[in-house]
Amino acid sequence: MGKPACQALVAALLGLMPAWVPSRAADLSPQVSGLELRSDLDAAATKSLEPLILLEIGGPFSEDRVRRTLRNLLASGKVGQAAVYSQEDPDHPGGRRAVVALWSSRVVEEVALEGELGLPRRRLQAVLEQRPGLPLVEDRVLRGLYRLEELLNRMGYFDAQVRLQVSPPDPSHRVRVTYRIQAGMQWTVGSVGFDGELGGLSPQELLRSLESRPGEPFDARSAESDSEALQRWLVGAGFLKARVYPAEELLQSDRRQVDLVFRVEAGPKVEVQVEGAELKKLRKKGLLSLLDEEGYDSALLIRDDARLTSYFQGQGHYRAQVDLAEDDRGDEVVVSVDVDAGPVFTLRSIRFEGNEAFSDHQLSALIATQPQRRWRPRSGRLVDETLEEDLTNLRSFYALQGFWQAVVSQPRIEVDGDEISLTFPVAEGPQRRVAQVEWRGFTPEEIRSVRTLRVGGPFHPRRLEDALEDLRSQLRAAGYDQARVTAEEGWISDQLVDLLFQVERGPRTTLDRVIVRGNVETRSEVVGRAAKLLPGHPISRSRLLEVERALARLGIFSRVDVRLSPGEIGLAERDVVIEVEEGRVRRMSYGLGFDSEDGVRGLLGLSHKNLWGRAYGFQVDARVSEKDERYRMIFDQPYLGRWDVPVTYTLFQFNEDRESFKQRSLGFRADARKNFRLGRWGLALDYRTIRLEEVEEPIDRIDPQDREIDVSSLIPNLLIDRRDDPFDPTEGWSSSVQLQYAFPAFSTDAHFLKLFLQQTGYLPLGRPGVLAASVRVGMIEPLGQTRESQVDVGEDGIDNPIPIGERFFAGGRTSHRGYERDLLGITGETRIADIDPESGAVQLLPAGGNGLFLVNLEYRFPILGSLGGTLFFDAGNVWRDWREFNPDEIRYSAGFGMRYRSPIGPVRLEAGWNLDPQPGEDSVEIHLTFGNPF
Numbered sequence: 001m002g003k004p005a006c007q008a009l010v011a012a013l014l015g016l017m018p019a020w021v022p023s024r025a026a027d028l029s030p031q032v033s034g035l036e037l038r039s040d041l042d043a044a045a046t047k048s049l050e051p052l053i054l055l056e057i058g059g060p061f062s063e064d065r066v067r068r069t070l071r072n073l074l075a076s077g078k079v080g081q082a083a084v085y086s087q088e089d090p091d092h093p094g095g096r097r098a099v100v101a102l103w104s105s106r107v108v109e110e111v112a113l114e115g116e117l118g119l120p121r122r123r124l125q126a127v128l129e130q131r132p133g134l135p136l137v138e139d140r141v142l143r144g145l146y147r148l149e150e151l152l153n154r155m156g157y158f159d160a161q162v163r164l165q166v167s168p169p170d171p172s173h174r175v176r177v178t179y180r181i182q183a184g185m186q187w188t189v190g191s192v193g194f195d196g197e198l199g200g201l202s203p204q205e206l207l208r209s210l211e212s213r214p215g216e217p218f219d220a221r222s223a224e225s226d227s228e229a230l231q232r233w234l235v236g237a238g239f240l241k242a243r244v245y246p247a248e249e250l251l252q253s254d255r256r257q258v259d260l261v262f263r264v265e266a267g268p269k270v271e272v273q274v275e276g277a278e279l280k281k282l283r284k285k286g287l288l289s290l291l292d293e294e295g296y297d298s299a300l301l302i303r304d305d306a307r308l309t310s311y312f313q314g315q316g317h318y319r320a321q322v323d324l325a326e327d328d329r330g331d332e333v334v335v336s337v338d339v340d341a342g343p344v345f346t347l348r349s350i351r352f353e354g355n356e357a358f359s360d361h362q363l364s365a366l367i368a369t370q371p372q373r374r375w376r377p378r379s380g381r382l383v384d385e386t387l388e389e390d391l392t393n394l395r396s397f398y399a400l401q402g403f404w405q406a407v408v409s410q411p412r413i414e415v416d417g418d419e420i421s422l423t424f425p426v427a428e429g430p431q432r433r434v435a436q437v438e439w440r441g442f443t444p445e446e447i448r449s450v451r452t453l454r455v456g457g458p459f460h461p462r463r464l465e466d467a468l469e470d471l472r473s474q475l476r477a478a479g480y481d482q483a484r485v486t487a488e489e490g491w492i493s494d495q496l497v498d499l500l501f502q503v504e505r506g507p508r509t510t511l512d513r514v515i516v517r518g519n520v521e522t523r524s525e526v527v528g529r530a531a532k533l534l535p536g537h538p539i540s541r542s543r544l545l546e547v548e549r550a551l552a553r554l555g556i557f558s559r560v561d562v563r564l565s566p567g568e569i570g571l572a573e574r575d576v577v578i579e580v581e582e583g584r585v586r587r588m589s590y591g592l593g594f595d596s597e598d599g600v601r602g603l604l605g606l607s608h609k610n611l612w613g614r615a616y617g618f619q620v621d622a623r624v625s626e627k628d629e630r631y632r633m634i635f636d637q638p639y640l641g642r643w644d645v646p647v648t649y650t651l652f653q654f655n656e657d658r659e660s661f662k663q664r665s666l667g668f669r670a671d672a673r674k675n676f677r678l679g680r681w682g683l684a685l686d687y688r689t690i691r692l693e694e695v696e697e698p699i700d701r702i703d704p705q706d707r708e709i710d711v712s713s714l715i716p717n718l719l720i721d722r723r724d725d726p727f728d729p730t731e732g733w734s735s736s737v738q739l740q741y742a743f744p745a746f747s748t749d750a751h752f753l754k755l756f757l758q759q760t761g762y763l764p765l766g767r768p769g770v771l772a773a774s775v776r777v778g779m780i781e782p783l784g785q786t787r788e789s790q791v792d793v794g795e796d797g798i799d800n801p802i803p804i805g806e807r808f809f810a811g812g813r814t815s816h817r818g819y820e821r822d823l824l825g826i827t828g829e830t831r832i833a834d835i836d837p838e839s840g841a842v843q844l845l846p847a848g849g850n851g852l853f854l855v856n857l858e859y860r861f862p863i864l865g866s867l868g869g870t871l872f873f874d875a876g877n878v879w880r881d882w883r884e885f886n887p888d889e890i891r892y893s894a895g896f897g898m899r900y901r902s903p904i905g906p907v908r909l910e911a912g913w914n915l916d917p918q919p920g921e922d923s924v925e926i927h928l929t930f931g932n933p934f
Contacts, residue, residue, distance in 0.1 A: 912925045
C-alpha cells in the first residue's frame with residue numbers, strides 16, 4: 001500500500017473524513033471549493049489556529065500553500081501532527097474540497113513541585129527548563145529531573161529522591177508535570193583539613209578564612225568559594241605565590257557528613273620593599289599588580305615597571321626611573337621597587353612639521369597628549385606609553401586618508417628648563433583617491449548607505465571593506481541574508497582607482513506568519529502588536545532583535561526568544577516564532593526612610609502589570625512623611641488606540657505642609673509619552689482642585705475665594721537625554737523643556753502660561769571624579785481674566801494673579817542648599833518677613849513667584865569604594881515677575897557633603913553655607929536625602 005493511501009486510511013479510521021487521497025499540488029492548481037477544519041482541540045483553540053491556514057475558498061489549492069499551512073500549524077506548538085486531504089468536488093468542476101486535519105500536542109499547564117523540598121521553591125524552579133504554556137518536550141522534562149537532583153546534591157541533600165509524574169491530558173490536551181521531591185536530611189560538614197605545604201601556618205589559622213565549618217550545613221558553593229578565599233587570605237598574609245586547589249569532598253554516609261580537604265601550596269613569603277615612593281599609595285592606586293589578590297608572578301614585574309613609569313610621567317616626572325628587582329632567597333622572596341621620580345616637567349607646546357593636507361589643529365585633535373590647558377585635567381603631561389598610542393593613531397589616520405606612503409616619525413622632544421616642547425615630523429607623500437564608482441544591482445537607498453567612499457575622496461582597503469559591510473547590512477535589513485556583494489578595483493594610476501560594486505541578492509526572506517508560544521495569561525494579539533511584524537515584509541536578524549527588545553519593554557515577560565522557523569532551501573517565506581515566558585506581574589512594594597526636609601517617611605504600593613492579559617498596568621500607592629502625603633491610583637496602557645504611544649492615567653491626592661500654609665491637591669492626569677533615539681516627548685492633560693488650609697499671617701490675606709481653585713492644564717514636554725546613567729550620571733548631558741498652558745474650562749478660571757527649562761552636563765575627570773552642572777529657568781505669564789490671588793507684601797502691596805500652588809519656589813536639598821525648603825526669595829516680593837513685635841525675631845514665609853533662575857555646580861569625587869565626597873556651589877533666586885530678573889539679586893551658597901552610591905542611587909549628607917545671610921536666614925543648612933540634586 002502506498003503512502004497516500006495509508007494516510008487516507010488513517011484519517012478514515014480516526015473518523016475525520018472519508019478515505020480521500022491527498023491531491024498533488026503540482027497538478028493544475030485547482031481552486032478550493034470547500035474547506036473544513038477538523039481537530040481534537042477545543043473550539044477556542046481550533047479557532048485561534050484559523051489565521052495560520054493559507055487555504056481559502058476560491059483560492060488555489062497549491063503545493064506551496066499546503067506546505068506553508070502545515071509549517072505554520074506545527075510551529076504554533078498547539079499541533080502535534082497535521083495533514084491536508086482533498087477530493088474532487090462534483091458540484092464544482094475543477095474544484096477540490098479540502099480538509100485540514102489536526103492532532104493536538106500536549107501543552108504544559110503547570111509545572112509543580114511537591115513533597116519535602118529542602119530548598120526554597122523559587123530556587124528549585126530556576127533550574128527547570130520546561131515552562132507552563134509551552135508544548136511538552138520530553139528532553140526538557142527529563143533534564144529538569146537531573147538538574148533538581150544535581151542541585152539538591154550540591155546543597156548537601158545526598159539522600160534526595162526526585163520522581164517525575166506527567167498527568168494524562170485533560171479534554172483541552174493540557175498536562176500537569178509534577179516533580180515529587182523527598183529531600184531527606186541535609187548533610188553537614190564533618191572535618192575540614194589541609195594537605196600540602198602550609199608555610200608554617202597552623203590549620204586553626206587557615207580555618208579562620210573559611211565559610212565552611214564543621215557542623216554547618218554542607219554547600220558545594222561555599223566549599224568552592226572557600227578555596228578562593230583561602231588563597232586571598234594567604235596572599236594578604238604575604239604568601240604572594242600561594243596556590244589553593246578545590247577542596248576534595250569525602251562523603252561519610254555513616255554519619256551523613258562531608259569531610260573537606262584543601263590542598264595548599266603556600267610557597268615562600270614575598271616581601272615588597274619600596275624606595276622613592278609610598279607602598280600604601282602604590283597599592284591603593286593598583287600600580288603593583290604583584291600585590292593583587294591573584295598573587296605574585298615574576299612576569300608581572302615587567303608590566304608593573306611600565307605601569308609605574310607611566311604613572312609618574314603622568315604626574316609630570318617625565319624622566320622618572322623605575323627599577324624592579326627580585327631576590328629569591330629560598331624561604332623568602334624580596335621584591336625591591338626603586339623609584340627616582342626626578343623633577344616635574346610641563347608640556348608647553350605641540351607642533352607638526354611637513355603636514356600640508358591637514359592643519360596642526362586637525363592633527364592635535366587625534367592625539368591624547370596635549371599641552372597644558374588651564375581647564376583641561378591631565379594636560380601638560382608627556383607619557384611615553386600615551387605617545388606611542390598617539391603615533392599609531394596619526395599613522396592610521398593618514399593611511400585611511402589615502403596617504404599610503406605617509407611617514408610619521410618619532411617626535412622630537414626639546415627640554416628648556418622645566419618645560420617641554422614636542423614636534424611631530426610628517427612626510428605625507430601622494431594621496432590615493434577614488435576616480436569613479438559604478439554600481440550594479442543596487443537601489444539608491446543602498447548606495448546612500450555607503451559612508452566611507454565617494455568620488456574624489458580618499459581610498460584605503462579598510463574604507464572599501466567598510467563600504468562593503470554597509471551594503472551587506474542594508475541588504476540583510478531588507479531580507480537578503482545570503483546576498484553576495486563584491487567590489488573590483490581598477491587602477492588608472494598609482495593614485496587613482498575606479499571601483500565597481502556588484503551584488504547577487506539571492507532569495508529574499510519575508511514573513512509569512514507570526515507564531516506566539518508560551519503565553520498563558522497574555523493575549524497573542526498583545527505580543528503581535530508589540531512585535532510589529534507584517535506578513536510579506538522582509539525579516540532580518542537585526543529586526544528579530546528589535547522585536548525581542550520591544551517585548552522586553554512591556555515588562556511582563558521574564559524570557560523572550562524570537563527566531564525564524566526552520567525553512568527549506570530556497571524557500572523565501574518564513575514564520576517567526578515568538579516564545580515567551582510570563583514573569584511575576586503582581587508586586588507589593590514598601591519602604592521606610594528619612595529625609596532632613598520631610599522627616600520619617602514610608603511607602604506602600606500594590607501593582608499588577610498585565611491586567612486582563614492586555615499588558616495594562618494598575619498601581620495604587622501611598623507615600624507618607626511628616627510633612628507630605630501622596631496617594632495615587634495609576635492605570636497604564638501601552639498603546640493609545642492604533643498609535644504606539646503609551647498613556648498613563650492617574651488619580652491623585654497630594655497633601656503638602658508648607659511653611660506658611662497647607663495645600664491639598666485632588667485631581668486627574670492623563671500623560672502620553674513617546675521615546676525616540678535621543679530622548680522622550682510627552683503631552684499631559686491635568687485637572688486639579690487646589691485648596692489652601694491653615695494659612696498663616698500675613699499669607700492669610702489671600703482672598704478666601706482664592707483659597708480653593710480649579711486648574712486645568714495642557715502640558716507638552718520634551719527631554720533629550722545623552723547621559724550614561726539616568727540615576728547616577730557621570731558623563732553626558734540632558735536638556736528638558738516643559739510648557740504648561742492653564743486654560744479656563746468647566747469650572748476652572750486659572751489662565752496662564754508656565755515655562756520651565758533645565759540643562760545639565762557631566763564631565764568625567766577619570767580617577768579625580770566628575771564635574772556636574774545644572775541650569776534651571778522658569779517663567780509664568782498670566783493670561784486673560786485670571787482670578788487674582790492677592791498677597792500684600794510691604795507697605796504698597798503686590799498682586800500676583802497666579803495661584804500660589806502653581807508658582808515657583810526654591811531652596812532646599814535639590815535646588816539651593818544654603819536655604820531651607822522654599823525659603824529662597826526676595827523679601828517683600830516672593831517671601832514675607834513676619835516680625836515678632838516683642839522679640840523682633842524675623843520669620844520668613846514663602847509666597848512664591850513667577851520667575852526662577854538657578855545654577856548648580858558640583859565636584860563629585862571618590863573617597864573609598866562606594867563612598868564619595870561633594871563640593872558644590874549654588875546660585876539663583878525667585879522673582880515676583882520674570883521680567884524683573886536682576887543679576888544683582890542672585891543669592892549664593894557653597895558647601896560640601898558625603899555621598900554613598902547604593903544600588904538604587906546615591907544617599908547624600910550635605911552642609912550648605914549661605915554666603916550672605918539676611919534677617920531670618922540661617923547661615924548653615926544640613927541636608928540628608930536620597931538621590932541627586934539634579
